[in-house]
Amino acid sequence: MLRVALTGGIASGKTAVSDAFAKLGVPIIDADVASRAVVEPGSEGLQQLVKRFGEDILTADGTLDRRALRGIIFNDNQARTDTNAILHPLIRQWMQQTSAQQPAPYQIFVIPLLAETNQAEQYDRILLVRCSESTRIARLMQRDGITELDARQILAAQSSDEERQRIANDFIVNEGDYDELTANVLQLHHLYLNLAQNASGA
Structure with a gap:
């Protein structure tokens, strides 16, 4: 099975691309979905976060207060490192298990970072x-209701597209033209099916 990682900066349009692949019947394993699943109430991930940061990161109903956690780790490198050390192995495990349940010629793994x-x-x-x-x-400004300055700071905290291009094999430009986007996805769909077939020796 061919494993395709889909990545891109925040607000680049990754969801629109993964949705287009999903409409073609391609299994989508999304790291953002995984990151929410591993901190659900009663989960090992949430228990470890509470042990590290205390119950101030919980809402009144016992769910993770993501805004509170972001506030803690935003300017604290050690807190961010600890959070990643707790969550990243659990996220990888969730994605591996989800992948194993959806056999297909190829799968799309959505991994923003x-x-x-x-x-x-x-x-x-x-x-x-x-x-x-x-x-x-x-x-970003429209989706999250933030200022242009805040949006620029968020972009500055991530890797640049130049850094991402160094590891990429394939590219999709998503400026909002849906017909162009779906045509590009269909072209890549056929490419990945052919690569998967060749890899399997069929």
Whole structure:
């Protein structure tokens, strides 16, 4: 089975691309979905976070207060390192288990921080979704209700597209033209099916 990692900066349009692949019947294993699953109430991940940071990171109903946790780790490198050490192994385990339950010629693994976490070598192909910085800023401002300055600070904290391009095999530009996007996804779909077939020796 061919393993394709889909990555890109925040607000680059990764969800639109993964949704287009999903409509073609391709299994999607999403790190963001995994990150929510591993901190559900009663989970090992949430228990470890509470042990590290205390119950102030919980809401009144016992779920993770993501805003509170972000506030703690934003300017505290050790807290961020500890959080990653707790969650990343659990996220990888969740993704592996989900992958095993969905056999297919190829799968798409949506990993926003692929470049930052040095996971590229674990995948057969890297698909980078990209768009202009101005488009990403506009999307962030509209989606999250933040200022342009806040949006620029968020972008600055991530790897650049130049860094992502160094590990990518394939590219999709997503500036909002849905017809162009779906056509590009279909082209890559056929490529990945052929690569998977060749790899299996069929």
